[in-house]
Amino acid sequence: MRPTNVAMSAMPTGKSWMGWWGNFNGPKQKGIISYSLSPYKQRAFAGALHGYLFNGYARLAAQAPYFVIPFGTAKSWMGWWGDFNGPKQKGIISYSISPYKQRAFAGALHGYLFNGYARIAAQAPYFAIPFGAAYAVYVWANKRDAFLNSKAGHGHGGH
Numbered sequence: 001m002r003p004t005n006v007a008m009s010a011m012p013t014g015k016s017w018m019g020w021w022g023n024f025n026g027p028k029q030k031g032i033i034s035y036s037l038s039p040y041k042q043r044a045f046a047g048a049l050h051g052y053l054f055n056g057y058a059r060l061a062a063q064a065p066y067f068v069i070p071f072g073t074a075k076s077w078m079g080w081w082g083d084f085n086g087p088k089q090k091g092i093i094s095y096s097i098s099p100y101k102q103r104a105f106a107g108a109l110h111g112y113l114f115n116g117y118a119r120i121a122a123q124a125p126y127f128a129i130p131f132g133a134a135y136a137v138y139v140w141a142n143k144r145d146a147f148l149n150s151k152a153g154h155g156h157g158g159h
Contacts, residue, residue: 147153
């Protein structure tokens with residue numbers, strides 16, 4: 001396979017463009033050769049099974065030493081997750097309050113006493129009516145069960 005020209009089409013432009021996924025604008029890697037074919041000439045799985053059956057074990061055995069290299073010692077180490085070695089960001093201003101000055105529950109009880117009642121009263125028809133109906137059915141069923149299991153219920157022939 002030989003290197004081919006890559007057509008750069010539909011790629012975003014602008015100062016904030018950081019590259020495609022995996023291109024983190026880190027230091028240029030040396031000693032890495034990349035070959036690619038035109039997307040029209042690629043046959044993604046052509047010979048995949050044959051190549052795995054006859055070359056798979058040899059490839060895995062050849063790559064085995066690289067699996068035990070500790071983080072940060074390989075030639076192409078690009079940094080830990082989230083550290084992409086990109087350019088330093090400028091012009092970003094962030095304002096925050098000291099954690100000692102923050103009052104997370106300031107006014108929570110006051111707000112609940114005056115606003116909570118209005119909110120609950122507005123939602124009451126949506127939960128009070130179904131609960132009331134269910135409780136009425138529960139009370140009726142208990143009374144009916146008590147009657148049917150009593151002497152009068154047996155005499156009445158209710159079951």
